[in-house]
Amino acid sequence: MALSLALALTAFAGCSSTSASASTPSAASGSTAGSAGTAASGELNLYTWEGMFPQEVLDAFTAETGIKVNYSSFDTDETMLAKLETAKGGDYDVVIADDYIIETAIAEGLVMELDKSKIANIGNVNPVYQGQFFDPEDAYTVPYGAGVQTIVYNPDLVDIEINGYEDLWDAALESSLGITSNFRVMNGMALKIAGESYNTEDVAAIEAAGAKLLELAPNIRLIKDDNLQDDLISGEISAGVMYTSQVTMACLANPDLKVVYPSEGIGFGIMAQFVPVNAPNPDAAHAFIDYILRPEVSKQCFEYIGYYCTNQAADALIEDAYQSFLTLPEDFSADNMEMIQNISAEAMEAHTKVWTEFRTACGQ
Numbered sequence: 001m002a003l004s005l006a007l008a009l010t011a012f013a014g015c016s017s018t019s020a021s022a023s024t025p026s027a028a029s030g031s032t033a034g035s036a037g038t039a040a041s042g043e044l045n046l047y048t049w050e051g052m053f054p055q056e057v058l059d060a061f062t063a064e065t066g067i068k069v070n071y072s073s074f075d076t077d078e079t080m081l082a083k084l085e086t087a088k089g090g091d092y093d094v095v096i097a098d099d100y101i102i103e104t105a106i107a108e109g110l111v112m113e114l115d116k117s118k119i120a121n122i123g124n125v126n127p128v129y130q131g132q133f134f135d136p137e138d139a140y141t142v143p144y145g146a147g148v149q150t151i152v153y154n155p156d157l158v159d160i161e162i163n164g165y166e167d168l169w170d171a172a173l174e175s176s177l178g179i180t181s182n183f184r185v186m187n188g189m190a191l192k193i194a195g196e197s198y199n200t201e202d203v204a205a206i207e208a209a210g211a212k213l214l215e216l217a218p219n220i221r222l223i224k225d226d227n228l229q230d231d232l233i234s235g236e237i238s239a240g241v242m243y244t245s246q247v248t249m250a251c252l253a254n255p256d257l258k259v260v261y262p263s264e265g266i267g268f269g270i271m272a273q274f275v276p277v278n279a280p281n282p283d284a285a286h287a288f289i290d291y292i293l294r295p296e297v298s299k300q301c302f303e304y305i306g307y308y309c310t311n312q313a314a315d316a317l318i319e320d321a322y323q324s325f326l327t328l329p330e331d332f333s334a335d336n337m338e339m340i341q342n343i344s345a346e347a348m349e350a351h352t353k354v355w356t357e358f359r360t361a362c363g364q
Helices: 055-065 077-086 099-107 165-169 183-193 203-214 228-234 244-253 282-292 295-305 320-326 345-362
Strands: 042-048 067-073 094-098 141-148 150-153 177-179 220-223 239-242 258-260 266-274
Touching: 042 282, 055 067, 055 282, 055 295, 067 282, 077 094, 077 099, 094 099, 094 282, 099 266, 141 244, 141 295, 150 244, 165 183, 177 228, 183 203, 183 239, 183 345, 203 345, 220 345, 228 239, 228 244, 239 244, 244 320, 282 295, 295 320
Parallel strands: 042 067, 042 094, 177 220, 177 239
Antiparallel strands: 094 266, 141 266, 150 239, 150 258
16 A cells, blocks of 8 residues: 655655555444434445555455446556546545545545435444645545655664664665655655654755755665665665565564664655545445444455555454554654645656656666
8 A cells, every 4th residue: 555745756655555464354244223224225436545455345345335336447547637637526336545645635626525414334434544734624535545754674684773774874774775766755854863854845955955865866766656665675685665565575574673763853744545536326326435434444445455444333342463554653743744746846856857867877
């Protein structure tokens, strides 16, 4: 999925087409009915990444409301934005995308302000995920999943204890480390080691982080986004920096893996639902958002996609096997988390150059 940046890839909440749970319980009608049952029938055009909802949830929504769900998927946030721009905020009723791209869509006038009188379950949203940079007044969006930048490793294959990013540079990890291909996240590791912000505009700081990153090249075995957890499970790599949904799947397959929230700071990102400004069926959109916010339905969704649950009313319903993966640790706070945000073209150019040099050094 299954945790936000200005680049052509998803970030901490970056999505994968694989889901954490292949089977889910049938959709519950929910004790907090909300508006879904009274919405006019019709069609709902849903646009997001592949594999973001269990089919049982979509089918149950249709059975209850008479609203047919037309599911379309995109590969990157930028693809979504381009289509939304071409449609002038039309064609789609509900879009789920990453925080940074939503900020751009709102600024371009492509997003409708929500009518919260039609979202009875809006109070179920965990306040931790509200009031963020992309929608500070929570006027346009409802969170759907969050993620953090996480290190996970197999202690049977690693001779050192890993506590943070700096440990990944240890020679003991030579040719055994897998990382995602999200360059703002990966360059960000070196920035955090230097005590810098993910969002620094200081080109010299970005270049210095690039020099540090080059020193990591001997330890890199794989740079990939899709199914990196499988390489950890199989032993192809012994440690990885992964998306939340991938860590969930890896740990479900091998409970002996160790999960590390880096001591230098934690990258954090949010996926959110929004209604385009010229949505064909905004009533169906509000009904769908409200339906997904039912605790029983959210439970199904988050156990399926493997991202952090953003519905506080659903937290207690999540099965014990998933609890530690789908809910934020109690000691997480704003002080040790930072969201990657849009930065200047000059800073982005520096990041791109650094990343290209690093991948070349890794032979990837």
